Amino acid sequence: MEKRVDKDGLTRRALLGRAVAAGALAVMGAGFIAAPDAAWAMEVSVISPDEMATLLQMARDIYPHDQVADAFYAVAVKGYDSEASKDLVAAGVAELNAAAVAQGHADYLSIGWEEDRVKVLQAIEGGVFFQTIRAGLVTGLYNQKEVWPIFGYEGESFSKGGYIDRGFDDINWL
Amino acid sequence: MATFDLNDDSVVVIIGTGAGGGVLANELAQKGVKVVALEAGGRYLPEDYINDEWESFGQLAWLDARTTSGTWRVAKDFAGLPAWIVKAVGGTTTHWAGASIRFQDHEWKALTTYGTVEGANLLDWPIDAAEMAPWYEKAETKLGVTRTGDRAGLPGNNNYKVFEKGAKALGYKEVHTGRMAINSADYDGRMACQQTGFCFQGCKWGAKWSAAYTDIPAGEATGNLEVRDRAHVARILHNDAGKVSGVEYFDKDGNLQMQKARIVCVAGNSFESPRLLLNSASSMFPDGLANSSGMVGRNYMRHTTGSVYAIFDKPVRMWRGTTMAGIVQDEARHDPSRGFVGGYELETLSLGLPFMAAFLNPGGWGRSFTTALDHYENMAGMWIVGEDMPQLQNGVTLSEAKDQFGLPVANVHFDDHPNDIAMRNHAYKQGIAMYEAVGATRAFPTPPYPSTHNLGTNRMSERPEDGVVNRWGQSHDIANLFVSDGSQFTTGAAENPTLTIVALAIRQADHIASEMSRGNL
Numbered sequence A: 001m002e003k004r005v006d007k008d009g010l011t012r013r014a015l016l017g018r019a020v021a022a023g024a025l026a027v028m029g030a031g032f033i034a035a036p037d038a039a040w041a042m043e044v045s046v047i048s049p050d051e052m053a054t055l056l057q058m059a060r061d062i063y064p065h066d067q068v069a070d071a072f073y074a075v076a077v078k079g080y081d082s083e084a085s086k087d088l089v090a091a092g093v094a095e096l097n098a099a100a101v102a103q104g105h106a107d108y109l110s111i112g113w114e115e116d117r118v119k120v121l122q123a124i125e126g127g128v129f130f131q132t133i134r135a136g137l138v139t140g141l142y143n144q145k146e147v148w149p150i151f152g153y154e155g156e157s158f159s160k161g162g163y164i165d166r167g168f169d170d171i172n173w174l
Numbered sequence B: 001m002a003t004f005d006l007n008d009d010s011v012v013v014i015i016g017t018g019a020g021g022g023v024l025a026n027e028l029a030q031k032g033v034k035v036v037a038l039e040a041g042g043r044y045l046p047e048d049y050i051n052d053e054w055e056s057f058g059q060l061a062w063l064d065a066r067t068t069s070g071t072w073r074v075a076k077d078f079a080g081l082p083a084w085i086v087k088a089v090g091g092t093t094t095h096w097a098g099a100s101i102r103f104q105d106h107e108w109k110a111l112t113t114y115g116t117v118e119g120a121n122l123l124d125w126p127i128d129a130a131e132m133a134p135w136y137e138k139a140e141t142k143l144g145v146t147r148t149g150d151r152a153g154l155p156g157n158n159n160y161k162v163f164e165k166g167a168k169a170l171g172y173k174e175v176h177t178g179r180m181a182i183n184s185a186d187y188d189g190r191m192a193c194q195q196t197g198f199c200f201q202g203c204k205w206g207a208k209w210s211a212a213y214t215d216i217p218a219g220e221a222t223g224n225l226e227v228r229d230r231a232h233v234a235r236i237l238h239n240d241a242g243k244v245s246g247v248e249y250f251d252k253d254g255n256l257q258m259q260k261a262r263i264v265c266v267a268g269n270s271f272e273s274p275r276l277l278l279n280s281a282s283s284m285f286p287d288g289l290a291n292s293s294g295m296v297g298r299n300y301m302r303h304t305t306g307s308v309y310a311i312f313d314k315p316v317r318m319w320r321g322t323t324m325a326g327i328v329q330d331e332a333r334h335d336p337s338r339g340f341v342g343g344y345e346l347e348t349l350s351l352g353l354p355f356m357a358a359f360l361n362p363g364g365w366g367r368s369f370t371t372a373l374d375h376y377e378n379m380a381g382m383w384i385v386g387e388d389m390p391q392l393q394n395g396v397t398l399s400e401a402k403d404q405f406g407l408p409v410a411n412v413h414f415d416d417h418p419n420d421i422a423m424r425n426h427a428y429k430q431g432i433a434m435y436e437a438v439g440a441t442r443a444f445p446t447p448p449y450p451s452t453h454n455l456g457t458n459r460m461s462e463r464p465e466d467g468v469v470n471r472w473g474q475s476h477d478i479a480n481l482f483v484s485d486g487s488q489f490t491t492g493a494a495e496n497p498t499l500t501i502v503a504l505a506i507r508q509a510d511h512i513a514s515e516m517s518r519g520n521l
């Protein structure tokens, strides 16, 4: 899924009330980033909405799961909107966009195909920025309990008495 | 529960309360020996354990600083976490999966059986299978190991059924749900396994044996054992005669205390035990205690591990039920025609989604990685555990880095031996073939995780120049200093180590108690 940067500077209310073409993520100049269907919205206070949109797209490209909605990726990268991370993010996004330019694109977010964005990511994958984002996602994305059911994982089972009567050996296709 | 005075120099001090130290403490206490067990971690019981991989890891894992070096992939992917072990009363027996198998007879004599292997520092154990047999039996009874004595095997879960079908398709004969320290029926006041599937996070039912809620409270009930938790031993002290006389430790509040001792037993697992001996260097023992051979910290072994995961076109739900109750033993034999000495076991293994994401292919990203996880529900998994070669340069040295107490931390160096690599590749091939025989559509030879089996860094030897301790785990140099954990392993064998650690601890307790009563210690 691609992100579209919208420089119109709409208010959050206007944004959430607006219907946008499906599949596009709106980044608003007013410090908000939101799903076009208004399923979720995220406020950024330290880093710019553009930077957050770039992180989100990066997260999707690093660990692409087409059945996992943007909202979960947004949760995973939300922590970078902080004083502690802002320099890393600013330098990293600049590095990423420079790599995109070097490969003939306007910037990272403007690249239409995942395949081409991945080539840009590969150019920076040895660096601290990429490795920080990737490593953070391993827990940031996959350790969200709300994500687990999408993969079929059932989480804790003690409170339900384990699987002794709930299918620990129910495989039926062997 | 007993309490002993810091100046009581009649007590045996045990450092660490895991498989080795926890069992030794109880066994000595049962014989009337007074014991102070010092444990760096806190106390957690089944009601405290958490059915959540990362949260549990945060609760129980040893997270104090360590550093790494060498060509092993762990040094790159998990530079500060060379091992996955526990810091808690009961040690890593809270995390362990319970696989409990004896060494094969020839594995006690690796040098004799395999001959000299270039680059390997092989040695025979000074003890053998016949000598260990009765101790193994006691250990199996203590742990309630299934398929030993009259204890039934565990039922097979989904992951096992896939594994078994693949193994049989390849013609493997020794395939079953393992010899497990997990109750298949009520045993020793603990209930039967409820197949919750969080064996690595501490068994909330107490169905899996752990020293935390068996040996430790049993020892305390005798009135002869005092366990001090959150007591981090910094240094072992000695007197002018060169005998150990006590230990210095940081207590719960970070205050330095000194406990006197008649005997000191080190059981901090294979990184912390040699680190402690090295950090205890003095003018009399400038290279560290018990180190006249120069072998303290060397010959580190971690088993030739690796995993194979595979995806099928239908659901497996491998996480349901026991984490590791399934084994193929046909490849455990020594058969150099396969291109390596020693052998390996294949055991079922499952990880939850969070750990799978971290360990399937550390550092991996992009669709090749994520399409594997997309089919998590259709995945089956197994673990390879094989004998690796002891090498002189592999092991623990003191790092430049310091821990929260200002003590130099362990640096863990490891390079695979060519024999390890040949064995791992053979095992990957066999594991993948097993799953393909059941219709796997894709398979993953997954690299070793941070080490769970840590062995050999204070090894046992007949001759003082070859190792750190003798046949009783007693220091060659200092008669009242013992090593009681997996670091005393001379070689690693193909089997999961804990049953052997426990059998050695029971045997060592017997020896220490009788030497004490004879006045020799």
Ligand SMILES: Cc1cc2nc3c(=O)[nH]c(=O)nc-3n(C[C@H](O)[C@H](O)[C@H](O)COP(=O)(O)OP(=O)(O)OC[C@H]3O[C@@H](n4cnc5c(N)ncnc54)[C@H](O)[C@@H]3O)c2cc1C
Pocket: B015, B016, B017, B018, B019, B020, B021, B038, B039, B040, B041, B062, B084, B085, B086, B087, B088, B089, B090, B091, B092, B093, B095, B096, B097, B098, B099, B100, B200, B231, B232, B233, B234, B267, B268, B269, B270, B272, B273, B276, B324, B451, B452, B453, B454, B484, B485, B486, B487, B496, B497, B498, B499, B501
């Ligand atoms: C996930 C997992 C699964 C496993 N599954 C199996 C299995 O199925 N079968 C098997 O055989 N083995 C298994 N193991 C390995 C097994 O747990 C270990 O081999 C065994 O627990 C090692 O015993 P030990 O006494 O050497 O050390 P540990 O059990 O690790 O105990 C050492 C203790 O010493 C304490 N300590 C260290 N330094 C100090 C200090 N300076 N002062 C005070 N205390 C200190 C530590 O906090 C710790 O509690 C598994 C391990 C893991 C992590």
Ligand code: SF4
Pocket: A162, B182, B192, B193, B194, B195, B196, B197, B198, B199, B200, B202, B203, B204, B205, B206, B207, B208, B321, B322, B323
């Ligand atoms: S599967 Fe069995 S042994 Fe493992 S944690 Fe659950 S009840 Fe305990």
